[in-house]
Ligand SMILES: [Zn+2]
């Protein structure tokens with residue numbers, strides 16, 4: 001997950017309270033090791049994506065929700081009071097809509 005405000009990476013952790021449902025449980029600042037490229041994708045998660053009740057917000061900027069970019073498909077933190085989101089990975093600005101159904105695992 002990328003932080004929309006700072007363009008820095010966070011490691012998002014999802015939990016599945018029941019099959020096909022994923023909740024964002026926590027996010028932590030994530031710094032790729034020097035010399036290592038972008039995080040690899042090791043399989044994807046599928047189902048409905050929500051924000052867990054205990055989620056404390058983006059560790060970089062405090063935003064309490066997240067969106068998936070329609071252009072680069074990266075997750076970014078998102079302030080749910082805003083109708084627009086900015087992608088922390090590619091900078092794409094888009095109106096928020098629809099339902100997340102797939103997420104690429106990055107860890
Ligand atoms: Zn953020």
Ligand SMILES: [Zn+2]
Nearest residue numbers: 069072087090
């Ligand atoms: Zn993007």
